[in-house]
Amino acid sequence: MILEITDLKKIYADRTVVDIERLTINAGETIGVVGNNGAGKTTLFRMLLDLIRPDYGEIRSKGQSVAGSDAWKAYTASFLDEGFLIDYLTPEEYFVFIGSLHQLSVKDVEEYLHQYEEFFNGEIINRGKYIRDFSKGNQNKVGIAAALMQKPELLVLDEPFANLDPTTQIRLKAHLKLIAASQNITTLISSHDLNHVTDVCTRIILFEKGKVIKDLQTNENTLNELEAYFSG
Amino acid sequence: MLLTFLSHQWTGFWRSRGKGGTIAAQLVMGFLVLYIIGVAILVGYSMNSLIEHFLPGKDVIVVFNGVILYYFAIDFLMRIQLQELPTLAVVPYLHLNIPKRKLVYFLNIRALFSAFNILPLLLFFPFSIIQIALSFGSFASSMYMVTIFALMVFNNYAALYFKRLSIVNIWVVIVGGAFLATVGLLEYFKVYSITSLSNIVFQRIALQPAMGFLFVALAIVMFIVNARYLRNNLYIEELKSGETKKSSTDYPFLDRFGDAGTLVALEIKLILRNKRSRSTAFKGLIFLFYGFLMYKQSSIDKNEFGLILFAALFMTGNLILVYGQFMFGWQSAEFDGLLANKVDIKTFFKAKFLLLTLSATALTLIVSLYGLISWKLAVVELAAYLYNVGVGTVVVLYFATRNAKAIDLSKGSNFNWQGVSATTMLLVLPTLLVPYLIYFPLSFLFHPYWGIAGLAIVGLAGILSRNFWLGFLVNEFNKRKYTIAAGFREKS
Numbered sequence: 001m002i003l004e005i006t007d008l009k010k011i012y013a014d015r016t017v018v019d020i021e022r023l024t025i026n027a028g029e030t031i032g033v034v035g036n037n038g039a040g041k042t043t044l045f046r047m048l049l050d051l052i053r054p055d056y057g058e059i060r061s062k063g064q065s066v067a068g069s070d071a072w073k074a075y076t077a078s079f080l081d082e083g084f085l086i087d088y089l090t091p092e093e094y095f096v097f098i099g100s101l102h103q104l105s106v107k108d109v110e111e112y113l114h115q116y117e118e119f120f121n122g123e124i125i126n127r128g129k130y131i132r133d134f135s136k137g138n139q140n141k142v143g144i145a146a147a148l149m150q151k152p153e154l155l156v157l158d159e160p161f162a163n164l165d166p167t168t169q170i171r172l173k174a175h176l177k178l179i180a181a182s183q184n185i186t187t188l189i190s191s192h193d194l195n196h197v198t199d200v201c202t203r204i205i206l207f208e209k210g211k212v213i214k215d216l217q218t219n220e221n222t223l224n225e226l227e228a229y230f231s232g
Numbered sequence: 233m234l235l236t237f238l239s240h241q242w243t244g245f246w247r248s249r250g251k252g253g254t255i256a257a258q259l260v261m262g263f264l265v266l267y268i269i270g271v272a273i274l275v276g277y278s279m280n281s282l283i284e285h286f287l288p289g290k291d292v293i294v295v296f297n298g299v300i301l302y303y304f305a306i307d308f309l310m311r312i313q314l315q316e317l318p319t320l321a322v323v324p325y326l327h328l329n330i331p332k333r334k335l336v337y338f339l340n341i342r343a344l345f346s347a348f349n350i351l352p353l354l355l356f357f358p359f360s361i362i363q364i365a366l367s368f369g370s371f372a373s374s375m376y377m378v379t380i381f382a383l384m385v386f387n388n389y390a391a392l393y394f395k396r397l398s399i400v401n402i403w404v405v406i407v408g409g410a411f412l413a414t415v416g417l418l419e420y421f422k423v424y425s426i427t428s429l430s431n432i433v434f435q436r437i438a439l440q441p442a443m444g445f446l447f448v449a450l451a452i453v454m455f456i457v458n459a460r461y462l463r464n465n466l467y468i469e470e471l472k473s474g475e476t477k478k479s480s481t482d483y484p485f486l487d488r489f490g491d492a493g494t495l496v497a498l499e500i501k502l503i504l505r506n507k508r509s510r511s512t513a514f515k516g517l518i519f520l521f522y523g524f525l526m527y528k529q530s531s532i533d534k535n536e537f538g539l540i541l542f543a544a545l546f547m548t549g550n551l552i553l554v555y556g557q558f559m560f561g562w563q564s565a566e567f568d569g570l571l572a573n574k575v576d577i578k579t580f581f582k583a584k585f586l587l588l589t590l591s592a593t594a595l596t597l598i599v600s601l602y603g604l605i606s607w608k609l610a611v612v613e614l615a616a617y618l619y620n621v622g623v624g625t626v627v628v629l630y631f632a633t634r635n636a637k638a639i640d641l642s643k644g645s646n647f648n649w650q651g652v653s654a655t656t657m658l659l660v661l662p663t664l665l666v667p668y669l670i671y672f673p674l675s676f677l678f679h680p681y682w683g684i685a686g687l688a689i690v691g692l693a694g695i696l697s698r699n700f701w702l703g704f705l706v707n708e709f710n711k712r713k714y715t716i717a718a719g720f721r722e723k724s
Contacts, residue, residue, distance in 0.1 A: 053714040084569035088505040
């Protein structure tokens with residue numbers, strides 16, 4: 001068990017946006033978090049990353065409360081939105097900076113980027129642009145690649161498929177499956193694309209107005225079940 | 233059509249994100265504006281008695297005449313620095329069915345809405361109406377006003393034109409800068425004087441008022457030149473800065489500071505690569521000339537360091553003040569990322585200290601050149617430096633932990649109140665007033681030198697106890713980090 005959420009509540013202006021009694025996530029799972037807008041997915045992720053203070057309850061990562069210590073930062077990598085990028089850097093500078101936080105040398109980073117050449121599709125490296133001048137999809141690529149580069153045990157991605165071109169979506173899915181199989185990694189992905197999440201994830205958690213209303217191990221019926229709910 | 237444009241601008245102004253802020257801050261700002269207008273009217277209205285009071289025995293009209301061109305010379309320099317190009321206001325309309333002619337017209341009218349265009353009228357019109365009419369008749373009086381108005385219009389469009397050229401061609405900046413520096417130096421060394429030139433011009437206008445139409449013609453020519461240039465260059469790409477290839481840079485000398493150095497390198501890039509932070513920082517460089525204004529030989533001789541200390545504090549610490557007051561709002565866009573990543577908060581603060589210390593050190597090295605005038609100046613500056621580094625940094629960073637206002641880095645810094653709150657303004661009090669609480673008592677009781685020494689000792693104490701303050705700041709930050717992050721997420 002890597003994550004343990006107990007009695008977690010976040011309330012904004014009398015509206016409960018996250019309300020989780022108990023949720024545990026085991027090491028090695030690939031979790032898909034789905035739900036309509038306002039279901040509380042991003043708020044949950046932010047609390048998971050200690051960016052928002054829960055009103056009640058807590059989240060424990062490897063047994064330690066995330067709000068109390070910084071220990072989780074060493075093995076957790078995340079990309080929620082462009083707010084995680086440093087937009088006045090070139091992608092190369094950004095990767096080197098993120099690498100330096102994890103004691104990766106410039107050479108390590110270069111080597112790492114090499115393996116992502118296909119994922120970048122020649123659009124990221126050596127373009128002579130700052131991150132802020134890239135399209136949203138390409139910014140997403142930078143953020144996702146930077147998160148993966150940290151070789152995390154816990155990976156948190158908020159709508160990673162949004163804004164990506166079809167080719168990159170397919171490549172990202174293949175890559176996520178690959179690392180799930182070959183490394184000891186726990187992944188949390190939120191997405192509005194039911195096909196993608198059921199394809200990649202081993203477990204799907206469905207949120208509605210902050211509450212967990214379905215928690216499924218993925219099988220061939222999951223997609224239908226989810227579609228039935230959402231067309232609802 | 234023009235009215236539609238202007239009403240869009242008006243709604244845009246009131247609804248701009250940066251405007252919000254607390255009611256208290258807005259009230260303070262409102263009062264400040266009213267105060268400045270009030271003072272301008274008062275000065276304009278009582279110009280006569282003011283001149284008699286401060287320059288007794290001089291001919292009031294000669295003094296007034298001498299001031300006008302001098303005012304507009306400084307006005308021009310200020311405009312170049314501060315006046316915003318309103319070009320981007322036109323972008324949402326470029327693709328619509330609106331003739332270019334109208335857009336250019338709109339831009340030109342829009343450019344007139346600037347505080348620079350009100351001040352001279354408030355300052356000079358009352359005197360022209362009362363005194364000049366009394367001495368030279370109503371025709372001369374009205375031509376004074378026409379001339380002053382024409383000078384204002386000329387300055388307005390000349391400054392904008394010069395700025396537009398400088399975006400496209402860097403040489404304009406270099407040549408223009410060299411020209412202005414030469415003119416300034418010649419004036420400083422009294423080779424010639426703008427004052428006497430101004431006096432000659434306006435005496436002429438007093439006697440032959442029709443001469444004033446010459447300035448009207450000049451203003452019209454400037455207006456046309458600017459409008460024509462705009463019309464031929466109305467493309468978004470050219471209105472903004474050019475597309476050059478960006479390359480990665482690093483600052484090897486920062487490596488020795490470890491992780492904190494990495495963060496400092498990051499922040500230096502932030503400053504240099506974003507409009508608002510860049511212009512804020514470069515504005516700090518203008519203050520380096522404060523010394524010429526405030527370092528008076530007489531007070532150096534008499535060991536009266538009051539005013540000198542102010543200039544020294546401000547010159548050595550202006551980046552700490554003007555950049556530091558918006559911390560950590562500069563990083564609001566990537567703040568979530570910084571928090572979620574493996575950045576130790578202690579290192580984060582160490583980096584801030586390092587950055588501010590480096591800035592103060594660099595500025596102090598530059599202003600130490602004033603030491604060539606008198607060694608006393610160098611000593612005062614050193615004390616001011618120690619105070620700024622030891623105490624100023626801590627104060628600024630403490631206030632930073634209470635500031636949750638985001639800043640949009642892509643906007644200019646002038647008259648940009650985004651990120652300004654009551655706390656950011658309060659910050660100036662301790663950093664600039666406390667030194668006097670140390671200096672004046674010691675200076676009166678013992679000797680001015682002791683006042684300066686006291687300041688240096690307090691600063692040194694701050695530097696030596698920095699580890700304590702570091703812990704204190706980290707603590708304060710952790711108490712409020714959620715509020716800060718939430719505030720930054722709102723993009724104010």
